[in-house]
Amino acid sequence: MSTYPENFRYTKEHEWVRVDGDTGTVGITWHAQNELGDIVYVDLPKVGAHVAERGSLGSVESVKAVSDIYSPVSGEIVEINDELTTAPEKLNHDPHGEAWLVKIKLAAPDEIKSLLSAADYQSYIGAE
Amino acid sequence: MLSTIGVNSLEDLFAHLPEDVRFRGTLDIPPGKSEYEIVDYFRARAAETAAGYASFLGAGVYSHYRPVMCDVVVSRGEFLTSYTPYQAEISQGTLTTIFEFQTMACQLTGMDVANASMYDGSSAVPEAAMMAIRVTGRRRVLVSRTVHPEYREVLRTYAQHQGMPIEEFGYENETGTIDTADLESKLDNRTAAVIIQSPNFFGVVENVSEAARIAHAGGALLVDVFTEAVALGVIEPPRDADIVAGELQSFAISPSYGGPFAGIIAAKEKFIRQIPGRLVGETKDANGDRAFCLTLSTREQHIRREKATSNICTNQALIALMATVFMTVYGKEGMRELAIQNLSKAHYLGDRLPRRFSGAYFNEFVVRANGRTPGQVNSGLLEHKIVGGLPLGRFYPELDGCMLLCCTEMSRRSDMDVVAEALRA
Amino acid sequence: MIKKTRQHISQNESLLFEISSPGKMGYQLPELDVPMMDPAEALGGNTRAEIEDFPEVSEVELIRHFTRLSTWNYAIDLGLYPLGSCTMKYNPRINEVVARTEGLAWAHPYQPESLSQGAMEIMAELERCLAVITGMDAVTLQPAAGAHGEMTGTLLIRALLTSRGNPRKKILVPDSAHGTNPATAAMTGYEVENIKSNEQGMLDVEALARAMNEDVAALMVTNPNTVGVFEQYIHKIAAIMHDKGALVYMDGANMNALVGIARPGDFGIDVMHLNLHKTFSTPHGGGGPGAGAVAIKKELEPFLPGPRLRRENNQWHWDYDRPRSIGRVRSFYGNFGVLVRALAYIMAHGGEGLKNATMDAVLNANYIRKLIEPYYKIAYQAPSMHECVFSDDYQSKKGVRTGDIAKRLIDYGFHPYTVSFPLIVHGALMIEPTETEPKQELDLFADAMISIAREIEENPAIVLNAPHLTRTPRVDEVTAARKPILRWKKPAESQVRAKPGDLRPDVPAREPALPASVR
Known part of the structure; x- marks a missing residue:
């Protein structure tokens, strides 16, 4: 099990976002990687691409499943975590830290208000 | 068994079906026949074909000798009657042969990766085009008129509702190779793929590197198609292409009135995740020994469903095994010798005839029927128990008086002399 | 207790490329009867000297290589192959013989029609038989496989609707459908809408009616569906579609449950495909x-x-x-060699025999269901047709999943059932024995399943780590996907000696690491 950081906001599709200034760092939750099992491949968007709220951020794959990643926020992709393309297993080990997926320059910072808090997310996955 | 289940009759097993769906008649199919009667029926049908004729037909289907070993291996029940190797622990035989097949397909084509087979060459072409679309994010496809006409038809069928416009470009009237000026004028920044064939439908060998240079300059991928795999024993492999889509029928697979054959898609390493169809990969088992398994399955329909790279499920595994055995029988030296025999036979005949195109050719060539129709020439040859060439008017109105001839290692000199005589007179 | 298998010697074998040595060959071409052509002269500079690293082996090495590899496979010829939805029935050898008849096997698709009459007659007769069996009006034999048939059928639907003025936008697909269905719909330009199944494992007719509107082109239905249950309300389902001008496509993967018993053409189906390599016995x-x-x-x-x-x-x-055709879906006329085999199968059975085969297939499935139902949770109570689907609900409480049971079944000498499909059943075990299995084999299989259920109660570890008796234990699929190696490459000189996992004959065979209980 893992703890869910208080300073993150979460989606029901198991993504998280952490806001620093005008940038949001996005990843998938411990719960998501645990459900998928051994992650073998991560497909990420290109830097400079614009993504809508709920828009596609690519996908993560295990041996026998694919899970689409949806962006919790809208904005421009300013950085991607290239290391995951060669070491996708990091997502299994540290999904809330080292294995973040992308950084997005927020177009509408207010969007995060509608996302779940750590407590809400945990009770959501508990109930799922 | 019935009492274990708790029913009185077989019919009771169907009692839950609504009466209005039941078929109460008898199927209009004659009563079951004995083995002997079945053999007899098919022998009789076989007698109503060209059995015993020499043939100079090629055009995507080639009559090469099938070494005995090919049939011996594929007739083993462990290969013949097994399913797709999903359970790796009891499928290492099939998995290992597919891995060997993928390797030989790469060696043959000069590509980095190859899949475990497609239905045939014709369906490999649209799959390659769709792959180029996924890679480039563009949607337009340019295909040479020298690609097999039926392959181009299949490409159009697949493309028609996928928002992928297909446009053709022409060939040089003199050489029979692609018209590079026409290609360059049609290439634009919406073009995902340029598709050529080498040796092309006329048997003429294309300059694949030059075509690749043009395609790449326009930001498109080059797809190279082949129908006569034996040619790859001696001609330069299409290393500069991005995707190779081909037909392996030449490798021990009998013409069988058009199928089953085995197509392949091979490509550069970087496109690995866009390849359709099954892939076998090397890994280790729990003892640390080398083992093989199906891999990268998330591309496929049973996992990704409507977002899959293709809907293909059943492929041509047994046929691919046959091709693998064929390539092994001939091996490094034999593949070259076989290709040279084909080349030599074709040039023995072709160089004596009024050929329509001047480009270098492998084992097929287009000739003019010299004042008569191809149909008249072929009728004459039938009297010698020879099936002549393919009249091209149906596919190329401008080549109405021409026919496509093919010679293989199986072509006898005496028959070739009869053909030469028929076309000279 | 394991009754069907025991261990025996299994040969090691390296890859072709590793047993090759320069100059070896297994072929002999006849002397050329024409002057030899110099490739460089004929082809300009466009030639290769050799195919780099291509195998070079003798004939005996070749036959041993492939024979050894073949013994690493399971096959129908070795026993029950109960893959649900795959209809792994016995492949009669007469079919192989007739398909190799010279005038058929060596018929060129472009040879004159006058010299192709026998081949054409075979195709015509097969078309006729399949129309009779399905109750449909016409048949095309061109598609190369089931998914290819789905594409053909969906294009036909689109063409018909277009001719009526509107191709429409969506295809409805039940959540129990094969993955090929939605993949096909996408390839033919349709959106896919999933329809839920009800608690009996059948299509939810009300959900279908709610989803139905003028945007829907067709429903793709499998009948019996993938849980082996006949769609009782198929007439009503068809009426819902037809009333709104849509069509009904049937995935014929499960036709082995219907031949001679019910005809899709009689219950409202407009277009369907048949998998000749399933129902009509051509080998997989x-x-x-x-x-x-x-x-x-x-x-x-x-x-x-x-x-x-x-x-x-x-x-x-x-x-x-x-002029109104959707166009070719492949070159030439279809997989003729497969068609010959299918017709031979139909001729051997005759109309009555085909119906008997269907009844036996349903009998065998129900027999297995009855024997193992006390030990495994049947997914749906509805009567089974040619296959029965269980869930691993009882076993997963012990931490054992359907995939583990499947692997343990291998130790008992059987190919596993279909694992984790259909997706609507949690931890599915999908079992299709087919009609060609004798009672003894079915009893052995049921015994094995029951024995495994007991093992899970007493010692789940033995199941979780299975298989124990195969020459290859579980393989690492994760590494295969993370670092794909899809072809052999010549090792660098320095690495030739130290390559791990290399099965050179001078490496002694490893002692199998078996738990005491299975030795």
């Missing part, structure tokens, strides 16, 4: 070839792929004049 051959004939109602006939067979003056002809 490690994944193919198959053939995916498509049967249709009359109104779709003008759109069929060309060419079509036409009878005129007592002769068969290929009719290429098909």
Whole structure:
């Protein structure tokens, strides 16, 4: 099990976002990687691409499943975590830290208000 | 068994079906026949074909000798009657042969990766085009008129509702190779793929590197198609292409009135995740020994469903095994010798005839029927128990008086002399 | 207790490329009877000296190589192969013999029609038989496999609806459907909408009615569906579709439950495919070839792929004049060699025999269901047709999943059932024995399943770590996917000696690490 950081906001599709200034760092939750099992491949968007709220951020794959990643926020992709393309297993080990997926320059910072808090997310996955 | 289940009759097993769906008649199919009667029926049908004729037909289907070993291996029940190797622990035989097949397909084509087979060459072409679309994010496809006409038809069928416009470009009237000026004028920044064939439908060998240079300059991928795999024993492999889509029928697979054959898609390493169809990969088992398994399955329909790279499920595994055995029988030296025999036979005949195109050719060539129709020439040859060439008017109105001839290692000199005589007179 | 298998010697074998040595060969071409052509002269500079690293082996090495590899496979010829939805029935060898008849096997697709009459007659007779069996009006034999048939059928639907003024936008697919269905719909330009199944494992008719509107082109239904249950309300389902101008496509993967018993053409189906390599016994051959004939109602006939067979003056002809056709879906006429085998199967059975085969298939499935139902949770109470689907609900409480049970079944000498499909069943075990299995084999299988259920109660570890008796224990699929190695490459000189996992004959065989309980 893992703890869910208080300073993150979460989606029901198991993504998280952490806001620093005008940038949001996005990843998938411990719960998501645990459900998928051994992650073998991560497909990420290109830097400079614009993504809508709920828009596609690519996908993560295990041996026998694919899970689409949806962006919790809208904005421009300013950085991607290239290391995951060669070491996708990091997502299994540290999904809330080292294995973040992308950084997005927020177009509408207010969007995060509608996302779940750590407590809400945990009770959501508990109930799922 | 019935009492274990708790029913009185077989019919009771169907009692839950609504009466209005039941078929109460008898199927209009004659009563079951004995083995002997079945053999007899098919022998009789076989007698109503060209059995015993020499043939100079090629055009995507080639009559090469099938070494005995090919049939011996594929007739083993462990290969013949097994399913797709999903359970790796009891499928290492099939998995290992597919891995060997993928390797030989790469060696043959000069590509980095190859899949475990497609239905045939014709369906490999649209799959390659769709792959180029996924890679480039563009949607337009340019295909040479020298690609097999039926392959181009299949490409159009697949493309028609996928928002992928297909446009053709022409060939040089003199050489029979692609018209590079026409290609360059049609290439634009919406073009995902340029598709050529080498040796092309006329048997003429294309300059694949030059075509690749043009395609790449326009930001498109080059797809190279082949129908006569034996040619790859001696001609330069299409290393500069991005995707190779081909037909392996030449490798021990009998013409069988058009199928089953085995197509392949091979490509550069970087496109690995866009390849359709099954892939076998090397890994280790729990003892640390080398083992093989199906891999990268998330591309496929049973996992990704409507977002899959293709809907293909059943492929041509047994046929691919046959091709693998064929390539092994001939091996490094034999593949070259076989290709040279084909080349030599074709040039023995072709160089004596009024050929329509001047480009270098492998084992097929287009000739003019010299004042008569191809149909008249072929009728004459039938009297010698020879099936002549393919009249091209149906596919190329401008080549109405021409026919496509093919010679293989199986072509006898005496028959070739009869053909030469028929076309000279 | 394991009754069907015991261990025996299994040969090691390296890859072809590793047993090769320069100059070895296993072929002999005849002396050239024409002057030899210099490739460089004929082809300009466009030649290669050799195919780098291609194998070089002798004939005996070749036969041993492939024979050894073959012994690493499970096959129908070795026993029950109960893969649900795959219809792994016995492949009669007579089919192989007739398909190799010279005049058929060596018929060129472009040889003159006058010299192709026998081949064309075979195709015509098969088309006729399949139309009779399905209750449909016409059949095309061109598609190469089931999924290819689905594509053909969906294009036909699109063509018909377009001719009526609107191709529409969506195809409805039940959540129990094969993955090929939604993948096909996407390839033909349709959106996919999933329809839920109800608690009986059948299509939810009300959900279907709610989803139905003028945007829907068709429903793709499998009947019996993938849980082995006959869609009782198929007439009503068809009526819902037809009332709104949509069509019903049937995935014929499970036709082995219906031949002679019910005909799709009689219960409202407009277009369907048949997997000749399932219902009509042509061998799967490690994944193919198959053939995916498509049967249709009359109104779709003008759109069929060309060419079509036409009878005129007592002769068969290929009719290429098909202006409304969807176009070819492959070159030539179809997987003719597979068609020959399918017709041989139909001839051997005759009409009555085909129906008997269906009844036996349903009998065998119900027999297995009855024997193992006390130990495994049946997914749906509805009566089973040719296959039965269980869930691993009882076993997962002990931490054992369907995939583990499947692997343990291998130790008992059986190929596993279909694992984790259909997706609507949690931890599915999908079992299809087919009609060709004798009672003894079914009893052994049921014994094995029951024995495994007991093992899970007493010692789940033995199941979780299975298989124990195969020459290859579980393989690492994760590393295979993370670092794909899809071809052999010549090792660098320095690495040749130290390559791990290399099965050179001078490496002593490893002692199998078996738990005491299975030795």
